[in-house]
Amino acid sequence: MNTFDLAIIGGTVVHSTGRSQVNIGVEDGRIAYVGPHSFNARxxxxxxGLIVLPGGVDTHVHLMDPSATDREDFPAGTRAAAGAGVxxxxxxxxxxxxxxxxxxLEKVEYLKGRSNVDFGLAxxxxxxxxxxxRSLWEAGVAYFKVFTCTTHGVPGHNAGALLAHLKATSDIGARSLIHCEDESIAGDAQLAxxxxxxxxxxxxxxxxxxxxxxxxAAxxxxxxxxxxxxxxxxxxxHPEVAGYVLRERQAGGDLAAECCPQYFVLREEEANTQGALRKFTPPARARHDSDETDMWRLLREGTLTHISSDHAPSTLEQKAAGDIWHSQFGLPGLDTTMPTLVDAVFRGHLAWEDIARVYGETPARLYGFWGKKGAIRVGFDADxxxxxxxxxxxxxxASIQxxxxxxxxxxKTFHGKLSRTILRGITIADGDQVMDSRTGKWLPGAGASNTPQ
Ligand SMILES: [Zn+2]
Incomplete structure (x- = not known):
């Protein structure tokens, strides 16, 4: 065999379907070999003794850049990703x-040199x-974010508007990510x-x-x-929502069900004591340990298809500004989503293979990055x-990036600790040290008619 740029030897390499102790060879930023043989490398x-997962794929992230960079920006948000294995x-x-x-295209241009990880844009x-x-899809957006309720200044789609949007995307095969809360039900409750x-x-x-x-959601x-x-x-x-999504999937709908750590490990009652620090929507619903166990089971079984962070940070000062009605929505999540999944292996809720599937393979497949991202396979990016x-x-x-x-x-104590994050063959986090490498590239979506930049 030829000499590779990089060898990762002796680790337990995890796929969505199993794991084995094999060596990995990397050439020009891509995986060139996975198998039992030894070879030369620079x-x-x-x-x-270590676990080698595919680099995390987090498909629901808000970095507020450009616009609200007092809350987050691409350099800091993508350091949080790198520091967590994403x-x-x-x-x-x-x-x-x-x-x-x-x-x-303007945002892609603006972000040149600002990202520490590879990124798609929705x-x-x-x-x-x-x-x-159609023109957005052909320009290379990764998906369309749709709100059913007016939120964060984005107009809500009632059933008629949602139908028009879905018909337009159906014609071209584009995927939407739909935030589901009924505007009239939430609005009436707010007034009361x-x-x-x-x-x-x-x-x-x-x-x-x-x-x-x-x-x-129904x-x-x-x-x-x-x-x-x-x-x-x-x-x-919560499981009831997952049930309605499953019903339509089983009836033939092309429907994925995304979930986030806050719906597993945070509790509904924490809003009473934590106030704005638990203001995100939908809010945490779990009331008992059994609710958390049910959610992990639905994730293992595939009813919940994949995990994202819904990273939408504010500082403690920003969270404290204004009363509960006017404080910012959202939680920081990129730093902690992969650690929560890894810890769930030690708590008996997930297998390593589940992580490779729900935070790697499935999101990569859903949003058009399969073949490059989401698995440790020859030809894929060496992430x-x-x-x-x-x-x-x-x-x-103090360790939040x-x-x-x-x-x-x-x-909270987390079991399993990040040893290293590698993007296209280059180390971007080594132990607790996160490099500010800024080597992340834009990934055009599945409908892109241009060649990648
Ligand atoms: Zn979001």
Whole structure:
């Protein structure tokens, strides 16, 4: 065999379907060999005793760049990704939405030299603008973000507007990521709570209720199936929502169900004491240990298809500004999503193979990056997250790379510690040290008619 640029030897290499102790050879940023043989390489990483996962693929990320960079930006947000073993993200920013092909190309240009990991960019579906869908898709957006309720300044799609959007995407095979909360149900609840003078954190689950999420998700899933569109139901917060998505999938709909760590490990009641620090929507729904166990089971079984962070950070000061109605929505999540999945292996909820599937293969396949991203296979990009399964660590705010500088999980012990993150053959995080390498590249979406930059 020829001499490779990089060898990763002796590690336990994880695929979605199994794992084995094999060597990996990397040439020109791509995986050139996976197997039992020894070979020469210019650099060798001894991964004996370590777990080698495909680099994480996080397809729901908000980095606020450009626009709200006091909350987050691409350099800091992608350091958070690198420091957690995530090598690919799909980003969209509500306060700086992409609504045209030109807008996409301007953002790609602006982001040159600002990203530490490879990234796709999503567009925002805008009511009354479904005729823009084709040119956005051909320009290379990764998906269309759709709101069913007016949120973060983005207009909500009622059933009629959603139907028009889905028909437009169905014609060209584009995927949508649909945020599901019924506008009228959440709006009526908000009016009643404000009239009652409520300012406590406990308003969150009453305002952003299970009824609002379930009814919007059921209607969206139905329309996706009827239009033969492709869609992902965003941040499915509890098993009842997953059930409606599954029903339409089994009836023939091309429907994925995304979930995020906050719907497994945070509890609904925390809103009462934590207020704005638990203001994200839909809010946490789990009430008992058994609710968490049910969610992990649905993820293992594939009813919940994949994991994302829904990273949408604010600093503690920004979270404290204004009352519960006016404080920022969202949680920092890129720093902690992969660690939460790895810890779940030690808690008996997941196998290593599940991580390769739900935070690698499945999101890569859904959004058109399969063949490059999401698995350790010859020809794929040499993206790896290498973990030491024997190490445990305690998360502190000081170790958060995001501009948020805090986490709802601070103080918690995580089992399994990141040893190294590698993007296209280059180390971008080594232990606790995160490089600011800025070598991340834009990944055009599946509909792109141009060649990659
Ligand atoms: Zn989001």
């Amino acid at each position: 650099e060798t990483i001894d991964a004996t 090598t690919t993200i799909i980003e969209h920013t509500h306060s700086g939405p992409i609504r045209s092909g030109q807008g996409l 567009a925002h579906a805008w009511t009354g603008e479904s005729n823009a869908v 709570l404000i009239e009652a003078g409520r300012l406590d954190g406990g308003v969150l689950p009453e305002w952003r209720s299970r009824d609002a999420e379930v009814s919007a 209607v969206a899933a139905l329309l996706v199936r009827r239009t033969q569109a492709k869609a992902t139901i965003a941040h499915v917060s 790896f997250a290498i973990f030491d399964p024997a190490a445990a660590w305690v998360l502190e705010n 995001s501009k948020a500088s805090w986490s709802p999980y601070s103080g």
